[in-house]
Amino acid sequence: MGEDLRRAGLPGGADTAGTQSGAEPLPAVTPKLVGIVWALLILNTLGSAGAETIIPLPRSLIQMVTMGALVAAFTLALAVNLRLRIRASAFVLLLTLLLVPSVISSVQLESGLGALFRCARLALFVGTLWLLSRWWDGSLTFVRHHIRMYFAVLASVAAGAVISPGTARPEIYGGRLVGALWPLTPPQIGQYAAVIIGLTVLLVLGRRTDRAGAAVIIVPSLILLALTHTRTATLGLLTGLALAIGSLVLTSAAARRFFTWAVLCTAVAAVGFAPALRAWFLRGQSQEHLTSLTGRAKVWDALLAAPRTTAEKSFGMGLGDKSFGGLPIDNSWLAVYHEQGWTGLTLVAAIIIVLGGVALLRPPSLPRACAIFLISYCAIASYTEAGLGDASPYLLHLAVAASLLAAPAAATPLATSEPPRRRVPRGARDGR
Template identity: 90%
Template sequence: MDRDRTTTPKTVGIVWGLLVLNTLGSTGAKTIVPLPRSLIQMVTMGALVAAFALALAVNLRLRLRAGAFMFLLTLLLVPSVISSAHLESGFGALFRCARLALFVGTLWLLSRWWDGGPTFVRHHIRMYFAVLGSVAAGLVISPGAALPELYGGRLVGALWPLTPPQIGQYAAVITGLTVLLVLGRRTDRAGAALVIVPSLVLLALTHTRTATLGLLIGLALAIGSLVLTSAAARRFFTWAVLCAAVAAVGFASPLQAWFLRGQSQEHFTSLTGRAKVWDALLAAPRTTTEQVLGVGLGDKSFGGLPIDNSWLAVYHEQGLTGVALVAAIIIVLGGVALLRPPSLSRACAIFLISYCAIASYTEAGLGDASPYLLHLAVAASLLAAPAPAAPLDARSPSTTHPVPARRSEVT
C-alpha cells in the first residue's frame, strides 16, 4: 500500500516492530498453548534490548533531533527514578525504570528520521496489523479460546495473551490512520480495505467502548482539520454523517446492546467498577514526597486491582510532577498540531493525540513504556519540521548530487 519512496533504512522498521513487541505486555487471557509469564517477559525485554542495539548500530554518529516531546519524556525519568529508588514498589520499580530509560533512549536514536513524513505511520500500521493477524489466527484456530466466557465472550488473544482493550486499541488506531492515508491519497483503496475491514471486525468483537469512541472522535477531529483543503475529506465527512444518522435510527437497539455489553446501569455508571478503585486511590493517605514524586513505577494497580486511568496511574507512581509532565506532553503536541497548516501529517497527528487523550480516561500507560507513548512518538515524528536541504558542495560545482542535510546533533 506504499506509494512513497523513503530513504529511511529498513532497520528502522525492524526497530519499531521490536518496540511494538516490547509493549504488548505479559498478562492477559489464557492462550491455546500456555506461555509462562517469565518466557513472555524474556521475549519482550529481549525485544527492547535488541531494538536499542539496532537503533544504535544504524545511528552510530548519534545524530538526534531534539524536540519538546523527547525533552519532556526524558524529564519524566527523573520522578520515576527518584520515587523508585525508595523501593516502596519493590526492586521491580528499578527494573521498570531501566526499561523506560532504554525505551526513551531508543526513541532518541530513531528521532534522526523524524521529518514530518508518513514513514512511521506506515511502520505503525504494518506492525499492529501483524499483531491483529495473530489475533485473527487464534480466532480461526480456537474460537472458544479467543472468545472466552471469562471475558464475557469478548475477543482476546489466543496465541499471545492480549486483552480486549488492547486488541480494540490496536484495531482502532490502524483503522483511523489508514482512513487518513486514503483521504490523503497515500495509499490505494483496495490495499486500505484489506486493513480497515478486518480491523473493524476485530474491534466489534472486542466490544471495546473506549477504542470505538476514540476512533470516531479522533477521526472526526482529524478529518475536520482537512475539510477546508481536501475535497475527499469533505465527501468522506458528509457520507460519514449520513451513515451515522441512518445507523442511529435503524440500528439503535443493536448498537445500544453492543455498547452496554449486558451490564447493569450501576455497573455501567461506575465504569465497570473502575470508579471504586479511583476513589480508593485518591482517598489513600500519602506523604508529601509521595504526592510530589509518587511511589515508584509499578504494574499500574492499586490494592491488587488495575487503576485503568493514565492520570491516576501517573499520580500514584510518579506523583504530581509526573502528571504535570504528561499533561505538558499532550498540550505541547496538541498545540503544535493546531499551529501547523492543514496537511495529512497534521491530521494523522491530531488523530493520534486525541485518541490517546480520550483513552487516557479508562486506560493506563501514558507514564511508562506503552503503545500510547508509541502513538505519541508517531505524532511527534509527523509534527517534526523537515531537515533543511544543504547546498551543493562548493568544491564540486559540476556534481549533480546534493550533500546530505545535517540534522541537529546531540553527542
C-alpha cells in the same frame, strides 16, 4: 497494501541520500532497519499479562521476549546511528524528564525491585526514541511502520480465533475477543484495531494508498474491533477521526465528501439500529455498572483517599504494574499520580499540551491530520486506560505524532571533490 504504503510516502522521508542539513549519507538499508527497530518497540509494549493462550506461555518467557526486543531495538538503533545524531524534540525531552520522578520514587523500593527494573526499561525506551528522532521529518514513514506492525499483531489474533474459537472468546471475558496465540486483552486488541483503522482511513483520504489495499486493512480490523466490544477504542476512533477529518475539510474535497457521508450513515445507524447498538454498547451490563465505569470509580476513589506523604505526592510511589490494592487503576492520569506524583502528572500533561498545540499551529496537511487523530485518541483513552507514564503503545502513538509534526530538515547539496567550474565568456571560447 505494504507496497502501496511504501509508494505513498510524502517528500522528505528518511534521509538516505544525506542531503538534509547536518546529516551524513546513510546506507540504503537504513529505512528497513528503522522499521525493524519500530517493530521491536511495538513487540516490547505488547505486555505479558492477558488471557490464556492455546499453547500456555510462561510469563517469564514472555517477559524475556519483550525485554529482549527492547534491548535489540536499542542496540540496532545505536548501530544505525553510531554518530548519535538526533533531532530536537520536546516530546522526547519531556519523556526524559519523566525519568527523574520515576527514579526518585522508585529508589525508595516501596514498589519493590521491579520499580527500578521498570525505570531501566523506560530509560532504554526513551533512549531508542532519541536515536530514532534523526528520521523524524514530518513524513508518513512511521505511520506506515505503525500500520504494518499492528496489522501483523491483529493477524495473529484472527489466526488464534480461527484455530481455537473457544480460547479466543472465553467466558471469563464475557465472550469478548482475546489473543489466543499471544496473551492480549480485549482493550489491547481494540486499541490496535482502532488506531490502524483511523490512520488507514486518513491515508485513503489523502490519496496515499488505494481503496482496495486499504479495505484489506480496514475491514478485518473493524470486525476484530466489534468482537472486542471495546467502548473506549470505538469512541476514540470516532472522535479522533472526526477531529482529524475536520482539520482537512477546508482543503480536501475527499475529506468533505467522507465527512458528509459519515454524518449521514451515523444518523441512519442511530435510528435504524439503535437497539442493536445499545446492546453492543452495554455488553450485558446494568446501567448502574456502566455508570460506575465497570467498577473503576471505586478504585479511583480509594486511590485518591489513600494517605500520602509530601514526597509521595510530589514524586509518587515508584513505577509499578498500574494497580492499586490489587486492582487495575485503568486511568492514565491517576496511574501517573500514583507512581510519579504531581511532578510526573505535570510532565505528562505538558506532553499532550505541547503536541496538541504544535498540531493546531501547523497548516492543514495529511501528516497533521494523522497527528491530530493519534493525540486525540490517546487523550480520550487515557480516561479509562493506563500507559502515558511508562513504556506503552500510547507513548508509541504519541511518538508517531511527534514524528509527523517535526519540521522537515533543510536540504543542502552534498559537497563534491570537484571544484565549481568558472563561466567563460562566449567570445573567449571562440578565440575572439
